[in-house]
Amino acid sequence: MLAMVEGRNIEVRHILRYSRSTRMPQSSRLVGGYGSNIGSGTVRPLFEPQGGDMRRTALAAIVIAVMGTLAGAQAVSAASTGVDLATTGSVMAGVTSAQAGGQELAFSFSTKNNSTTTSVSLAVTFTVTNGTLNATDYICPLISNHFNINADTPSCEPGVIGPGKTASTGLLVATKNSGTLTVKACSSNLDGLVDPVSSNNCRTLSVKIV
Numbered sequence: 001m002l003a004m005v006e007g008r009n010i011e012v013r014h015i016l017r018y019s020r021s022t023r024m025p026q027s028s029r030l031v032g033g034y035g036s037n038i039g040s041g042t043v044r045p046l047f048e049p050q051g052g053d054m055r056r057t058a059l060a061a062i063v064i065a066v067m068g069t070l071a072g073a074q075a076v077s078a079a080s081t082g083v084d085l086a087t088t089g090s091v092m093a094g095v096t097s098a099q100a101g102g103q104e105l106a107f108s109f110s111t112k113n114n115s116t117t118t119s120v121s122l123a124v125t126f127t128v129t130n131g132t133l134n135a136t137d138y139i140c141p142l143i144s145n146h147f148n149i150n151a152d153t154p155s156c157e158p159g160v161i162g163p164g165k166t167a168s169t170g171l172l173v174a175t176k177n178s179g180t181l182t183v184k185a186c187s188s189n190l191d192g193l194v195d196p197v198s199s200n201n202c203r204t205l206s207v208k209i210v
Helices: 012-021 051-080
Strands: 002-005 008-011 041-045 085-091 104-113 120-129 155-161 166-175 179-189 202-209
Touching (some): 085 179, 104 120, 104 179, 155 166, 166 179
Parallel strands (some): 085 202
Antiparallel strands (some): 002 041, 085 104, 104 166, 120 155
């Protein structure tokens, strides 16, 4: 191995031999196996690991590891704060069949927030097949005071639903042709939180039309 002494490359074994035979000042002790000063000459190893650099490298590795752990924890936290909205419903008066050509039927839906800790802004979106309705046929009472508002068709946005609470919505639908009339209501939150049980978000009601 070579080191540089006063601009000349010499072998380390010669440096070590020289350092053992030469008294070195306190500031000239060996660093990493090489002397920083020998006599009046300066010894600069071609490669000398520095303690400060090693500490900075170790600190950087620790910081990266901690950041990775925090990112993972945040992802788990985000998943755990999801809100399960469950939708149920029924046809008013238990109707199972009706005549075609304009008979009006009432459909009622309920949405429950199954979370025990989190409130969300609720939206219920309706889809109707083989039936007719207009904007005034949406029944959309505010959760806060049950005042019926004009819906943003085809959705009803009744406000914030608290943990463990239930909100009600409804539709008035006129029959159209013979066959089957269906009304589907799907609940979602407007806050962008994940619903961990998406299978219960929607409820579809059917009435036979003759």
